[in-house]
Amino acid sequence: EDQVTQSPEALRLQEGESSSLNCSYTVSGLRGLFWYRQDPGKGPEFLFTLYSAGEEKEKERLKATLTKKESFLHITAPKPEDSATYLCAVQAQSGAGSYQLTFGKGTKLSVIP
Amino acid sequence: DSGVTQTPKHLITATGQRVTLRCSPRSGDLSVYWYQQSLDQGLQFLIQYYNGEERAKGNILERFSAQQFPDLHSELNLSSLELGDSALYFCASSVGRGSEAFFGQGTRLTVV
Numbered sequence: 001e002d003q004v005t006q007s008p009e010a011l012r013l014q015e016g017e018s019s020s021l022n023c024s025y026t027v028s029g030l031r032g033l034f035w036y037r038q039d040p041g042k043g044p045e046f047l048f049t050l051y052s053a054g055e056e057k058e059k060e061r062l063k064a065t066l067t068k069k070e071s072f073l074h075i076t077a078p079k080p081e082d083s084a085t086y087l088c089a090v091q092a093q094s095g096a097g098s099y100q101l102t103f104g105k106g107t108k109l110s111v112i113p
Numbered sequence: 114d115s116g117v118t119q120t121p122k123h124l125i126t127a128t129g130q131r132v133t134l135r136c137s138p139r140s141g142d143l144s145v146y147w148y149q150q151s152l153d154q155g156l157q158f159l160i161q162y163y164n165g166e167e168r169a170k171g172n173i174l175e176r177f178s179a180q181q182f183p184d185l186h187s188e189l190n191l192s193s194l195e196l197g198d199s200a201l202y203f204c205a206s207s208v209g210r211g212s213e214a215f216f217g218q219g220t221r222l223t224v225v
Binding site for chain 1: 115117144146148155156157158161168169171201203205207213214215216217218219221
């Protein structure tokens with residue numbers, strides 16, 4: 001069974017204080033690892049897809065990296081508007097044509113001005 | 114705006130009732146996914162359709178069913194509702210069977 005564990009569960013940062021969120025996974029053949037941002041009461045917003053170990057992607061203050069067992073979401077000089085829950089999800093290789101995502105429970109990030 | 118539309122946004126109903134949630138995917142997307150999000154469980158995959166055909170089932174209860182219509186919109190039917198069914202229900206769509214999925218704003222279901 002595919003499993004995704006995110007840590008920490010919650011993180012409070014001062015504005016400008018850089019940090020990283022962790023996503024550990026076990027999956028029977030990784031097809032892709034996805035990062036989403038979710039604001040309270042809203043749907044998850046797609047951020048990145050990573051497909052192979054060593055891959056990195058960046059968007060504004062966010063950078064996602066991938067190894068064979070985990071992914072990191074690095075947040076550089078965060079601003080209050082970066083406050084949200086960040087979700088990690090894995091998609092397993094499947095010959096049956098199913099491509100559902102298995103999500104972690106998320107890291108709730110609060111950035112204090 | 115992701116381009117995925119879900120209606121209604123909020124729904125309050127009594128135990129034992131039946132409701133239908135509707136999802137219109139992004140233009141051109143063939144895959145539709147349904148997820149349930151509760152406070153203690155996080156996002157749980159329910160079911161996937163691709164171009165009208167069921168492709169995968171997750172932890173979907175027998176009281177729940179879904180379908181995808183020829184115009185690619187999808188409906189999730191929840192029956193014999195229980196208090197524990199109260200949750201946010203999200204629909205997501207993707208252009209292909211393995212590409213990134215884009216989520217709607219969800220339907221908040223409250224069973225009283």
